[in-house]
Amino acid sequence: MTNSPFTPGIAPGRLQPGAYDANFDDLHAPLDGHEAQVAADRCYFCHDAPCITACPTDIDIPLFIRQIATGTPEAAARTIFEQNILGGMCARVCPTETLCEEACVREAAEGKPVLIGQLQRFATDTVMASGAEHPFTRAAPTGKTVAVVGAGPAGLACAHRLAMHGHDVVIHDARPKGGGLNEYGIAAYKTVNAFAQAEIDWLMEIGGITLETGKALGADVTLDSLTKGFDAVFLGMGLAGVNALRAEGEDKDGVLDAVGFISDLRQASDLAGLPIGRNVVVIGGGMTAVDAAVQSRLLGAEMVTILYRRGPDAMPASQYEQDLAASKGVRIVFNAMPVAVLGNGSVTGVRAEYTRAEGKSLVGTGETFDIPADQVLKAIGQTLEGTPDGLQIEGGKIAVTGPGQTGVAGIWAGGDCASGGEDLTVTAVAEGRDAAEDIHKALS
Template sequence: MTSDVFEPGIQSGRLSPAEYQAQFSDLHPPLDAHEALVAADRCYFCHDAPCITACPTDIDIPLFIRQIATGTPDAAAKTILSQNIMGGMCARVCPTETLCEQACVREKAEGKPVLIGQLQRYATDHLQAQGVHPFVRAAPTGKTVAVVGAGPAGLSCAHRLAMLGHDVVIHDARPKPGGLNEYGIAAYKTPGGFAQAEVDWLMQIGGITFKHDSALGRDLNLEKLKAEYDAVFLGVGLGGVNALGAEGEDKQGVSDAVDFIAELRQAGDLAALPIGRDVVVIGGGMTAVDAAVQAKLLGALNVTLVYRRGRDRMNASVFEQDLAASKGVRIVTHAVPLAVHGNGTVREIEFEYVDDAMKGTGQTLKLPADQVFKAIGQTLEGEGMPDLEGRKIKVDGSGRTSVAGIWAGGDCASGGDDLTVTAVAEGRDAAMDIHMALTK
């Protein structure tokens, strides 16, 4: 173990190489062929299946499970991918326990749903392992579309447009495509470079060009994009992070959870990542849980997740909350940050307990901290955007914005629930509407 000290209490190499490998191994080991057949056999193949309704991408779940049961997993994969081209990633990160599996008839009757997510992973992995792309590009239409943002919404939109014969240029501020799939999801959910492997596989459709280090507002503007392309899709996500609103939050050691996760995802050596002894994560969503769990897996002694409301109001699912607790993360609810204490560097963070109406009770809690991660929501960045609804781009049901020729989807657009699977659906649906607009 190394002992390079970055700040008092913050150091790298807290664990042995074997411990890092074990800590960041696959959260859900994949099903083998026999396990997949057994799991598929539990499906009732409902005619009016509630699991389909619960899936944001409307995958025909009974059909793909039947195809697995009959020994044709590649056909099952095509059923999945025709609706959700990022079905492999969604099988790993979707909160299936609150979507399709919660709606499963087996769940309602027995409290044990069909393993829909794991079966989806089995099928899509089986096909992608062969390096075969199941879709064929249509004849070129002569139209070119700009997609800004290479996250789930942008990639889904680009693939569908390319499949329909349009040329697509994806612009992204980062050096790699993938968006949150590459930079913002816990490493133990997608080990082995899966995010990039899925993007490489998706790009096999052809007709898609990726331009990295190309950021809206810095290198691009909407007027120029509109002039150069036949249509524009915005899938820029949310780049800004909300402020804590607490005194002293600018102290060293206080940083954004999304940056911490991105650094971890891109690290070549986990042992080189510095982590504190006492880590506090503020927030109640998936990013907060991912940051808290990974801090613990990196070797932090004490990790506390603090949320301003009750557990029932957390955006992170009960499964994610239980996962955090199982890894040793302490969860404190009904508390808001008041002040960050320390002489230039965080040493302690003070909270006030609040009631359900968010009114302060006067009771406070002080937690020792040498590292604080903010996961309290993100904001839209960029000037000259189409009309907003709240803090997101206003769109209709097809993804059309207030500006003719510009569509939007994913986390940057109104109406979604900030899930990978929803972003994929919105990108796909916007692509279909763009196609109709360009070919009418």
């Protein structure tokens, strides 16, 4: 095996060809009909179900599980889609272990919740794979047009709900494909078989939605032109900028943005052709850090270390995700932050300093250690790229109140680019849906 022509120590093809398919297979095999019935029978069908309260999209979870239990998964899917049109993707990527399943009374009593996420996938997959007619139809055309910027979860949910109300929607997205982070930013083993694109195709069967790719706000379209050309505008373009590591040497060869790394992996036609280091260090503690670290191992990296500046209880990635990383051989070093990237031109290691909390602040202890590395992946958050004219920015995001109202007439925002979000697919869907209802009210 030869090294990559770009950076020493980084090379493609570290595994036998068949290993890639096995490593990147579906993280959770879908339930079959019998398994779904057994899982559904465990639900108590609580009247004031805490799982509903814990769901950002307010899906009536006991109802859809009862519908599965009575042999009507199509009805269950409609119950889900009425609240969350991207219910299929959310069933795959939503951190149910910290949302609906954590709130499940079975979890409290037995430590083993009802498999809500897998049951949701069973119902939604059943309908989407059936080839049946789209479950929702458009209202009579209103003659109103809405521009949506960003074809990620918020933008897609907003567009679908607006189309249901009879409005015509044009989605503008900077990338070659729609889907946003569902397509470009989620671990490949969570969404196999090009599901993100299949879900978009299915969603757009409602009609009245046009997707225009390669159209970036500020470069190809302007906010001024959209507000003049459409009756309303929804901004859901996510966060395209990358936070700086702020460590000496972060410009060395081999230092990459983790989101870009995952994007390249998701779009690769041959995983064996992706170069990966022998020793990989991932900086960060969220879902992106875990996704990048686990996939580095699955590509053949020998040693992968996640470096997180705080303790386990503060880590944004759930305990389930931390355990998943550990099960794949990823080492997590807590209470340590990078202070320098080592090497002469190319990365040879990361120098880190142990940290401690002083009140609400985090300070270095002065004790440092070195981790060998030929590849460093930054997963330390993203930023709003460019500030849309005339909109108030709060905490680095577009300030909104209520259902996505920006304070500027005719402009709404939601998802990761807007204030108040939780950087979750399911939250972005809820914000896009609720903004659409508010837009519809305003246009009516």
